[in-house]
Amino acid sequence: MTAPVTFTPSTVLVTGGAGFIGSNLVRWLLRNEPALTVINLDLLTYAGNVESLADVEAQHGPKGDGRYRFVQGDIRDAELVATVLGGAREGQGMRGAGTLAAAVPAPVIPHPSLPSVNCVLHLAAESHVDRSISGPAEFVSTNVQGTLNLLACTRAELEANPREFRFVNVSTDEVYGSLGPGDPGFTERHPLAPNSPYSASKAGADMLVRAYRETFGLPCLTTRCSNNYGPYQFPEKLIPLMITRALGDQPLPVYGDGMNIRDWLHVDDHAAAIWAVATRGRLEDEVYNIGGESEVPNIEVIQRLLAALGKPESLIAYVKDRPGHDRRYAMDITRIRETLGWHPTYTFERGLEETVAWYVANREWWQRVQSEAYRSANAMYLAGDEA
Ligand SMILES: NC(=O)c1ccc[n+]([C@@H]2O[C@H](COP(=O)([O-])OP(=O)(O)OC[C@H]3O[C@@H](n4cnc5c(N)ncnc54)[C@H](O)[C@@H]3O)[C@@H](O)[C@H]2O)c1
Structure with missing residues (x-):
């Protein structure tokens, strides 16, 4: 059964839209929702890449049909987030390229008009577990303080200009901790037991989202998904x-x-699930688990990739385990399946085949992001007329 649409956003703010999931989500939204305007707020850290959205920019940016706007900036920047949420008039100065880390004033740049936002899809984050082990502070700053700033700015904007609104916080199955071999999958009621600084910071963000709903009545929902894969x-x-x-x-x-x-x-599939939650999710349900129903041991994933690429298994090199490495994650997706009618459409076989083919065909993209070159491409973009 598919629940009816209860809310139709006209302008969505995607945070972290130049990252992996964000760029795929932006593309999915523009393709599937012809009346929607999408604003992408992204700091362009090492993980953000405007090249992933070059086609979107050309078709839907200010020189295309105008349904896509990119704003470079930090979710921790209260002034910038408030401006983006409330909408900006044509030519109005907007602080851009602002980072808290760089203790220099961000430039104020004229910007084409932006409509006010009535839905936030919050994905911006530091997302790599290994990096959180070597440097946890940045994870707390971006994932916890950044989420708090978005919530606080959304609350202030809705108090000043009340309107129907949804705030969807994209979180992870890793907040639930680890499962044993025969344990049932995580339900939304599973206690939180994060084991890495990354998952602890995401759990912190989830708790703030909950607190803003309970304390201030902000219309927030959290999604928790399993490992994503695909292009970009x-x-x-x-x-x-x-x-x-x-x-x-x-x-x-x-x-x-x-x-x-x-x-x-x-x-x-993840993009479709996020949109189902934004437009049909029940606020009283608070959290929706999203999974692919494809549990696979890492070694088997690698064996399948080697087979698809025609490469030998002798390339596999076992290394010392990651500290605090969770053994198993699995999701119970009964809630989103039964209440919103969403279910994964990809089998892992098909998804992996397409993903391998994408990386083989897009060698230039990944060779550039592995090099330093794409960072200067990001910088060049900022110097262009959109920024
Ligand atoms: N990739 C997965 O398998 C997975 C699984 C579960 C949950 N998630 C969650 O989904 C979201 C997106 O994950 P992803 O894999 O696309 O991550 P990613 O690292 O590819 O992208 C993150 C994006 O956030 C941007 N960003 C980082 N700090 C920022 C800041 N302070 N202000 C504005 N933008 C900032 C980066 O520039 C980048 O474009 C994250 O919240 C992550 O925790 C991801």
Whole structure:
């Protein structure tokens, strides 16, 4: 059964829209929702890449049909977030390129008009577990303080200009901790037990979202998804890392015994689920789990990739396990399936085949993001007339 649409946003703010999931979500929204305007607020850290959206910019940017606007900036920047939420008049100065880390005033740049926002899809985050182990502070700053700033700015905007609104916080199955081999999948009622600084920071954000709903009545929902895969994923994550290394005949580093199990969700299925929650989600349900119903041990993922690429298993190199490495994640997606009618459409076989084909066909994209070159491309973009 599919629940009817209860809310039709006209302008969506996607945070982190130049990242892996964000760029796929922006493309999915513009393709599937012809009346929608999408504003992408992204700081362009190492993980953000405007090149992933070059086609979208050309078709839907200010020189196209105008349904897509990119704003470079930091979700921790209260002034900038308030301006974006409330809408900006043509030519009005908007602070851009602002980062809290750089203690220099951000430039004020004239910007084409922006409509006021009535839905936030919040994805901006530091997202890589290994990086959170070597440097947890940035994760707390972006994921916790950044989310708090977005919530506070949304609350202020809705108090000043009340309107129907949805705030969807995109979180992770990792907040639930780890499962044993025979345990049932996580339900939304599973206690939170994050084990890495990354998942702890995401759990912190989830709790703030809950608090803003309970304390201030903000119309917020949280989604928690399993491992995403698909095109445009930064090659530090398992699937693109292994594909790109295998293509270069480099050793494939596998943590521990390789028997850590993840559930794999195709990024397009994830985009459809986020939109289902934004438009049909029940505020009283608070949290929706999203999964691909494809539990696979890491080593098997790698074996399948090697087979698809025609590369030998001798490339596999076992390395010392990651500290605090969760053994197994699995999602119970009964709630979103039964109340919103969403379910994954990709089998892992089909999704993996398409993803391998994408990386083989888009060698230029991933070779550039592995190099420093794309950072200067991002900088050039900012110097252009949109920014
Ligand atoms: N990739 C997955 O498998 C997965 C699984 C579960 C949950 N998630 C969540 O989904 C979201 C997106 O994940 P992803 O894999 O696309 O991440 P990603 O690292 O590819 O992209 C993150 C984006 O956020 C931007 N960003 C970082 N700090 C920012 C800031 N302070 N202000 C504005 N923008 C900032 C980056 O520039 C980048 O474009 C994250 O919240 C992540 O925790 C991801």
